[in-house]
Amino acid sequence: MAEGTGGSANRSIQAQVIAEMRGRIISGEIDPGDPLSELALAEEFGVSRTPVREALKQLQTEGLVEIRPRVGTFVTTPSRREITELFEMKELLEGAAARLLAQRGRVPEIDRLQENLREADAAVARDDHERYAELVGEFHDLLITGADNHKLEAHYRTLMNQLAYSRLVKTSLSQPGRPLQSDREHHLVVELIVEKDGDSAEQVMREHVRASRRALMAGLPTPGSQSSTGTAGA
Amino acid sequence: MAEGTGGSANRSIQAQVIAEMRGRIISGEIDPGDPLSELALAEEFGVSRTPVREALKQLQTEGLVEIRPRVGTFVTTPSRREITELFEMKELLEGAAARLLAQRGRVPEIDRLQENLREADAAVARDDHERYAELVGEFHDLLITGADNHKLEAHYRTLMNQLAYSRLVKTSLSQPGRPLQSDREHHLVVELIVEKDGDSAEQVMREHVRASRRALMAGLPTPGSQSSTGTAGA
DNA sequence: CTACGGTCTCTGCCATGCAAGAGAGTGATG
DNA sequence: CATCACTCTCTTGCATGGCAGAGACCGTAG
Numbered sequence: 001m002a003e004g005t006g007g008s009a010n011r012s013i014q015a016q017v018i019a020e021m022r023g024r025i026i027s028g029e030i031d032p033g034d035p036l037s038e039l040a041l042a043e044e045f046g047v048s049r050t051p052v053r054e055a056l057k058q059l060q061t062e063g064l065v066e067i068r069p070r071v072g073t074f075v076t077t078p079s080r081r082e083i084t085e086l087f088e089m090k091e092l093l094e095g096a097a098a099r100l101l102a103q104r105g106r107v108p109e110i111d112r113l114q115e116n117l118r119e120a121d122a123a124v125a126r127d128d129h130e131r132y133a134e135l136v137g138e139f140h141d142l143l144i145t146g147a148d149n150h151k152l153e154a155h156y157r158t159l160m161n162q163l164a165y166s167r168l169v170k171t172s173l174s175q176p177g178r179p180l181q182s183d184r185e186h187h188l189v190v191e192l193i194v195e196k197d198g199d200s201a202e203q204v205m206r207e208h209v210r211a212s213r214r215a216l217m218a219g220l221p222t223p224g225s226q227s228s229t230g231t232a233g234a
Numbered sequence: 235m236a237e238g239t240g241g242s243a244n245r246s247i248q249a250q251v252i253a254e255m256r257g258r259i260i261s262g263e264i265d266p267g268d269p270l271s272e273l274a275l276a277e278e279f280g281v282s283r284t285p286v287r288e289a290l291k292q293l294q295t296e297g298l299v300e301i302r303p304r305v306g307t308f309v310t311t312p313s314r315r316e317i318t319e320l321f322e323m324k325e326l327l328e329g330a331a332a333r334l335l336a337q338r339g340r341v342p343e344i345d346r347l348q349e350n351l352r353e354a355d356a357a358v359a360r361d362d363h364e365r366y367a368e369l370v371g372e373f374h375d376l377l378i379t380g381a382d383n384h385k386l387e388a389h390y391r392t393l394m395n396q397l398a399y400s401r402l403v404k405t406s407l408s409q410p411g412r413p414l415q416s417d418r419e420h421h422l423v424v425e426l427i428v429e430k431d432g433d434s435a436e437q438v439m440r441e442h443v444r445a446s447r448r449a450l451m452a453g454l455p456t457p458g459s460q461s462s463t464g465t466a467g468a
Numbered sequence: 469c470t471a472c473g474g475t476c477t478c479t480g481c482c483a484t485g486c487a488a489g490a491g492a493g494t495g496a497t498g
Numbered sequence: 499c500a501t502c503a504c505t506c507t508c509t510t511g512c513a514t515g516g517c518a519g520a521g522a523c524c525g526t527a528g
Binding site: 035037038039049053067068069070071072073 | 508509510511
């Protein structure tokens, strides 16, 4: 379920379309609410409507687009409630991943996490938000893969895609002092994992997710006043 | 994402096919490993191959079937490892649901849980495994819906479908003394929820899932020796 | 009897055409 | 000027047909 981002070369046409469209949506290249025409996409990719149609269908089950029968296909616009729910799930899964990783003992992912922290320290020190955002993504990624539970990973990736999380990270890190605080929390989590203290690692990781959510919400523009979908607000 | 089991009447053709096939797979009407031919299904349902094909594609993203390109479509056969992972996720999500429900305070689902327990007590008392299995399903269902997190619910249902859990419940309850023990654990969980003790509710719920998993594994026939797919055991 | 090569059928994959529903735009009417 | 009804176009839904790859089966050679 929900293949990773890789594999867009020799796969079938529809697999390429899926990968391409997924990338565009989670990167923000196309905005939530935007309509997606089967015909237009088919012409753009130089294929027929059939593979495009099936690709959109899969993206629907992944929660990235919404197909309104006989009307059209649109990029999903998560409601405020859905965002809250997604963060609740993120907290849950990442907390569990931290605990599972702690239980596994010494595995390569832990080394890579520590290496990640070293680079992150440097990025924070020189105030390089761009690079730090990348490292944050890699940190959470290592945590999940380190849990060594493929189902957990698959569900996590689905969630992150729905959140278009890569876009949000930069917002939350734009809050003053947030990168430094975030970095410290990462350090603490890894420390607890190394000590094999799964319970504490989970607890701290969950608190970290809540903190990052608060930072994100604080950085969002006028929460709830503007309902514009980006195309043409009423 | 992943619509519930309801709604198979006035929806589109492919929605009906999806619901029907999903039902057959999770009920065990068709066995893991069985091949599914687009053409055969299309003829059976009296439709063309297109909606069948799209339905199978969605079932693939739900993890119920596996489409091997140019080869065929087959009902997924969960490996032993996958089953372990699925139970890990089940423990995680149901534990979280218990905690969330406890935090919500007095909601209708709690009343229904208590009513469920009364019926379950009666079923256990008269050794009615069939009815108790139903009530167990309803119990876990109430717990999840009571958490009031639609994402949690959607992911949970996907997991349960992959496990074909409804079939497994009966196996685990066939272990001597398991129904009584299970019923007691349910009581304890609800008690903690009513007391709004979310942490303990989560902990006990997770332990309950682990216990049910142990009971299930103990009841499975020769774990790992026979690789028969069930179609024609030697 | 065993091992190998070719063919043959079955599978999903994609392209195309037609039909039906939804919505916008336009015209007439009060 | 406002409102309603109609048509017209756009969208997706479904049916159908040709195509290419993978695997099974059979015939043949050693």
